[in-house]
Amino acid sequence: MQVVAFICAVLVITPLLLVFYHLTKLGFSSINLAFFTQLPRAVGETGGGMGNAIVGTFILLVEAAVIGVPIGVLGGVFLSEYAAVSVSWWVRFGADILNGVPSIVWGLVVYALVVVPMHGYSALAGGIVLGLMMVPMVMRATEEVLHLVPGGYREASLALGISKWRTILQIVVRTALRGIVTGVLLALARVAGETAPLLFTAFGNPYWPRNLTQPVAALPLQIFDYAYSPYDDWRRQAWAGALVLLLLVLFINISVRVLTRERWGAKP
Amino acid sequence: MNSVHVLPAAVAPHQTMEQKSTNAALAVRNLSVFFGTNEVLKRVSLDIASNAVTAIIGPSGCGKSTFLRSLNRMHELNPEARMTGEIRLFGDDIYASIVEPVIVRRRVGMVFQKSNPFPTMTISENVTVGLRLNGVRDKKILTERTEQSLRMAALWDEVKDRLHAPAISLSGGQQQRLCIARALAVQPEVLLMDEPASALDPLATSKIEDLILELKKNYTIVIVTHNMQQAARASDFTAFFYLGELVEFGATTKIFTSPSQKRTEDYVTGRFG
Numbered sequence: 001m002q003v004v005a006f007i008c009a010v011l012v013i014t015p016l017l018l019v020f021y022h023l024t025k026l027g028f029s030s031i032n033l034a035f036f037t038q039l040p041r042a043v044g045e046t047g048g049g050m051g052n053a054i055v056g057t058f059i060l061l062v063e064a065a066v067i068g069v070p071i072g073v074l075g076g077v078f079l080s081e082y083a084a085v086s087v088s089w090w091v092r093f094g095a096d097i098l099n100g101v102p103s104i105v106w107g108l109v110v111y112a113l114v115v116v117p118m119h120g121y122s123a124l125a126g127g128i129v130l131g132l133m134m135v136p137m138v139m140r141a142t143e144e145v146l147h148l149v150p151g152g153y154r155e156a157s158l159a160l161g162i163s164k165w166r167t168i169l170q171i172v173v174r175t176a177l178r179g180i181v182t183g184v185l186l187a188l189a190r191v192a193g194e195t196a197p198l199l200f201t202a203f204g205n206p207y208w209p210r211n212l213t214q215p216v217a218a219l220p221l222q223i224f225d226y227a228y229s230p231y232d233d234w235r236r237q238a239w240a241g242a243l244v245l246l247l248l249v250l251f252i253n254i255s256v257r258v259l260t261r262e263r264w265g266a267k268p
Numbered sequence: 269m270n271s272v273h274v275l276p277a278a279v280a281p282h283q284t285m286e287q288k289s290t291n292a293a294l295a296v297r298n299l300s301v302f303f304g305t306n307e308v309l310k311r312v313s314l315d316i317a318s319n320a321v322t323a324i325i326g327p328s329g330c331g332k333s334t335f336l337r338s339l340n341r342m343h344e345l346n347p348e349a350r351m352t353g354e355i356r357l358f359g360d361d362i363y364a365s366i367v368e369p370v371i372v373r374r375r376v377g378m379v380f381q382k383s384n385p386f387p388t389m390t391i392s393e394n395v396t397v398g399l400r401l402n403g404v405r406d407k408k409i410l411t412e413r414t415e416q417s418l419r420m421a422a423l424w425d426e427v428k429d430r431l432h433a434p435a436i437s438l439s440g441g442q443q444q445r446l447c448i449a450r451a452l453a454v455q456p457e458v459l460l461m462d463e464p465a466s467a468l469d470p471l472a473t474s475k476i477e478d479l480i481l482e483l484k485k486n487y488t489i490v491i492v493t494h495n496m497q498q499a500a501r502a503s504d505f506t507a508f509f510y511l512g513e514l515v516e517f518g519a520t521t522k523i524f525t526s527p528s529q530k531r532t533e534d535y536v537t538g539r540f541g
Contacts, residue, residue: 158345162398
């Protein structure tokens, strides 16, 4: 039994190691300063980079955070601290369904709601779709860590004559802050690699982003485009892009580990 | 210590306005508390003398914690809770419709069974949190009040060199005294204590008891306890609750030596409960 379990455990890790090995082998040689700082070159010209896609991904993540973090965190606070049981059950149920909605569907919805009325693909639409996807994730994560804050802290604060909203903001949320940040980072890591919802929102763009109403490049989109192309040079860059994207997600996950090492300050 | 000139024994209902002239800090009249349809406290009336320690005793589930929490409206955290009757704090009806629970709680502080200093804050931040979150910004006042409160809680000498250390670095007994200091810092008139020493070792417990005797010079203290010896040692008056009713209330010496009710005698001598 133990042996079987061990083999299964190894099987779980193997794909990760394979992905890492493969990406490093094929992509590492194409990573250089130009890859981060230059625009893609025309077909046939060697060199160039994915600077536009890296900046684009960063812009999209900032937009997504601006939309997803406040709504998600406040929604989680509402669920945990204010909502009546019947209300919170429905909101939680809705959030769980939203978490399971395929990302291409999110893309279609935002295409209809933002891209069509604005008459064009845009960085704004890309940020909105990623932000909307973050909301239910951040909300559920926030709610769960707020539930972990012992009720004694709420009581102690209220008994000092501190109002409820100050208690929630300055005592409860502050106690759970590490957990909330963790939830936000994990949600960011998840949407950072999303491709499908960006296909008809952010769309992609071979130039530097200029403003939010223009289409914008994103690493996953550019990887998709380049991997599909018949040019060896582009495919090598796609591998490099995939490696950078993986490292970005890995970096976020390691940050989360570091943050959660001290269990958000509660008593051991 | 019990040569007292108040008559705390059951008082007739609706004897409200005169209470101001006696030295009752809290006058409770016909207090009933319900959680849903469950009547947890049944028509309780008693006067809690100011600058004295009143102990609330009784077996588990007798309503003593609910009684304590009704004195600063903390029982209202339970959305099912409902009350009838009247409680006056130095003459002021704390359940009057214009009175916010927040204001009542600033005047009637509370210390809980489990010490609960805020884990994200330092020792001094914990002491001043009630002031800071109610808008006091003046550094001088905050510093003064920190020392004053920690001294009153008999903790100053132990922590004066590490006021900026995390509060959870203190021992269990120190944490509980920190919670007392935190409650005192907002300068309440009454201090409620819900089994404040039940989670502590005997040495820490005796420190808390000494502290209670010291604090009654300036505060009115109501303490819920399961520990008969503690009630006998630390309190001036004792109220015995059973199944939501106030069975007997009087000077502690009388309750422990010659109670008038059989049930009280059985409980304080350990025959049940």
